[in-house]
Amino acid sequence: MPVTQGDTRRSILDTAQRIMSHKGFAAVGINEVLSEAGVPKGSFYHYFSSKDAFGEAMMRSYFADYLADMDSVLGEPGATSAERLQKYWDGWRETQSLDDCQGKCLAVKLGAEVSDLSESMRLALKEGTTAIVDRLERTIEAGLADGSLSIDGDARTTAQVLYEMWLGASVMAKIHRDIGALDTATKVTRQLLHV
Template identity: 75%
Template sequence: MPASTARSTDTRRNILDAARRIMAHKGYSAVGLNEVLAEAGVPKGSFYHYFASKDAFGEALLKSYFDEYLADMDRVLAQPGRCAAERLMAYWQLWRETQSFDECQGKCLAVKLGAEVSDLSEPMRLALKEGTGAIVDRLERTITGGLTDGSIVIDGAPRETAQILYDMWLGASVMAKIHRSLEPLDATTAMTRRLLHL
């Protein structure tokens, strides 16, 4: 890769990383491009060299976020020497930990931006749909693995159970933010165990 291409890729990455840090606290609409560029140390006039529009920037931000999130999720769900139920509960424990930051403000952009940007931008809504769908896919595979290894028992279909669990955890994360308390996540952990008959 030529040095200029590598620098351009690094600068784009710096902009996305800066935006993620800021928007995890403030949301999408409350953050101006100048604030992101200042945080990234990038000249104001160069934004459109890296992104065609703020919409394209938001879409790239979410895709980048989900790429990293799914890679981390894959590592947790592939831990050797553990049954599927243990790997799945390790994933939920990690979720609880990441949502406990900053008085339960968390780090999840799906939680922080989901409702806000779904009404503002169709490309961003679709990026959220694709990313959250990929999470549910992985949960479904792990639940199916648990049925096979005998560590999980469910009353419905694996996909339905995976979707219910994800929706439940997403809702609990929002409630944890509202109440500034981990109680909704702790209650959801207990309900997850009941749904999986653990």
Template identity: 70%
Template sequence: MPVTRTRSADTRRNILDAAQRIMAHKGYSAVGLNEVLAEAGVPKGSFYHYFGSKDAFGEALLESYFDAYLADMDRVLSQPGQSAAEHLMGYWRMWRETQSFDECQGKCLAVKLGAEVSDLSEPMRLSLKKGTGAIVERLERVIISGLSDGSIAIDGTPRETAQILYDMWLGASVMAKIHRSLEPLDTTTAMTRRLLLP
């Protein structure tokens, strides 16, 4: 790969990383492109060299976020020597640590932007739908594995249970921000155990 193409990809990555950090705190609409570019150390006039529009930038931001999130999720869900139930509970522990109200280090973007951008941008809504759908699919696969290894017992179907759990944790993350308390996440952890464990 030529040096200029590598440098261009690095600059694009820096812009997305800076945007993720800032928008995890402020949201999408409250952050101007100039603020993101200044944080990334990129000249103001060069934004459209890297992104065709603000919508294209938003899509790229969410795709980048979900790529990293799903890689972390896959790592947690494939720890050797653990049952499917232990994999899932490890994932929820990671969620609690990274989605908390205080400091999410840019790892709570789906929680922060979900409701905000779904009404503003159809391409961004579709990126959120695709990314959250990939999370639910992974949860479903681990639940199926847990039914096989006997570490999980559920009343509904694996897909329904995966969707309910994801929705519950997403809602708890919003409530944790509203109340400035981890109690909603702790309550959801207890409910998750009741829904999954024999």
């Protein structure tokens, strides 16, 4: 089956996510991504109008995949909302730990860096992280309805606090090269959700 332009574009974006999750955005040149993806160096501008547009497309692609995975976990049939949330946090702990994130920690890795470099990438990050918090909020509300969890405040604030805490814990795990911060986030999450 012939390779389509969409396949090539996706290959470039997937390769960039993998490399940049380890090195960051500014440290990675377009030529490195194209070489790793097996795409001719002269064809970059056929797929993206600029490095900025490429970065925005990469962030949007990352969040589309992340949110689809999140929807799968949070929509698992036969589980309570509290169990679904716990599975999501367990998955976070597993995939965001230290250097073994394999493209799964782009928001953690690039959040601060690209927010100062590119307004379009910052907006893609904002939209993506807002969509994550939206899903957490809905699942917390469902947990209140099914009785599998309880909270002391409102669902939106709780969802934001939890997401921000896990982002911070991921950064601290990288700084200290120790997953203790993620263990603490797990413990505090259970306390906040009364599970």
